Amino acid sequence: MPIRVVPSGASCGALVYGVDLSKEPSKDVQCALRAAWLTHQVIALPDQSLSFEDLERFALSMGPAGQDPYIESIAGHPRVIAVRREADEKTPLFAESWHSDWSFLDTPPAGTALYGVEIPPEGGDTLFANQYAAYEALPAATRERIAGLVGIHSARRGYAPNGVYGAADRGRSMAIVYSESAFRIQRHPIVRRHPETGRAALFVSPGYTIGIEGMLEEEAQSLLTELFVHQSEPAFVYRHRWTPGLLTLWDNRCLVHRATGGYEGHRRLLYRITIAESPALARTGEV
Numbered sequence: 001m002p003i004r005v006v007p008s009g010a011s012c013g014a015l016v017y018g019v020d021l022s023k024e025p026s027k028d029v030q031c032a033l034r035a036a037w038l039t040h041q042v043i044a045l046p047d048q049s050l051s052f053e054d055l056e057r058f059a060l061s062m063g064p065a066g067q068d069p070y071i072e073s074i075a076g077h078p079r080v081i082a083v084r085r086e087a088d089e090k091t092p093l094f095a096e097s098w099h100s101d102w103s104f105l106d107t108p109p110a111g112t113a114l115y116g117v118e119i120p121p122e123g124g125d126t127l128f129a130n131q132y133a134a135y136e137a138l139p140a141a142t143r144e145r146i147a148g149l150v151g152i153h154s155a156r157r158g159y160a161p162n163g164v165y166g167a168a169d170r171g172r173s174m175a176i177v178y179s180e181s182a183f184r185i186q187r188h189p190i191v192r193r194h195p196e197t198g199r200a201a202l203f204v205s206p207g208y209t210i211g212i213e214g215m216l217e218e219e220a221q222s223l224l225t226e227l228f229v230h231q232s233e234p235a236f237v238y239r240h241r242w243t244p245g246l247l248t249l250w251d252n253r254c255l256v257h258r259a260t261g262g263y264e265g266h267r268r269l270l271y272r273i274t275i276a277e278s279p280a281l282a283r284t285g286e287v
């Protein structure tokens with residue numbers, strides 16, 4: 001069956017038909033998937049029926065194994081984590097702030113694959129915002145102002161002992177492990193060049209960017225807030241609707257994303273694998 005790529009019509013996102021990931025994809029199919037991924041930033045393959053081994057093989061075809069600090073993997077599959085919420089769960093929604101996955105790492109992951117298993121009949125959409133488009137739409141004066149600036153990233157707001165998922169977070173079904181290590185910081189250019197496409201993208205998020213190097217707190221927070229408001233304007237956002245069996249792959253280097261709720265009373269379960277940057281590309285590109 002030929003591969004068919006259907007763009008979402010929004011700023012990013014496409015559905016991809018004609019690939020069965022329960023079988024090892026040929027090199028040609030892998031290249032086509034990578035091309036679609038780099039073009040549309042988030043691609044989704046409906047109606048898959050995948051074992052954990054299938055999911056792991058697919059992730060490896062897209063890049064090296066990534067790491068997942070603060071979330072325990074499922075038994076027997078050290079790369080797979082469960083994104084889970086029980087029907088009666090009352091904890092704050094997981095990942096409701098805009099973010100790029102694990103951007104507080106030295107080399108943040110290139111991509112994330114997420115496979116829908118139990119999907120509520122309504123709610124639970126994932127929002128993706130195109131950060132190439134967000135950067136390109138900035139006023140010239142703002143682009144000049146942020147050129148060469150370095151953002152300070154940290155996991156503390158979520159994963160420190162006093163974070164959203166810290167010691168006071170009780171009754172959560174996801175296997176989150178908070179840690180003092182979340183207070184560490186990592187620096188990344190606010191405008192980062194995508195190592196594969198060469199395009200400039202905004203690389204900040206309210207989830208993980210806590211300051212700007214060399215800038216006073218008040219000025220930094222003011223500028224960051226301006227960027228946070230801009231980066232998730234509706235013009236850049238694609239609303240991703242889940243279905244059981246939908247395998248979704250997004251590019252953390254040119255997108256921010258966030259979870260949404262609206263499915264109280266329903267269980268939701270997806271399996272996730274993080275895809276690291278290829279060593280040859282693992283450099284931070286300042287624009």
Ligand SMILES: [Fe+2]
Nearest residue numbers: 095100101257
């Ligand atoms: Fe995420």
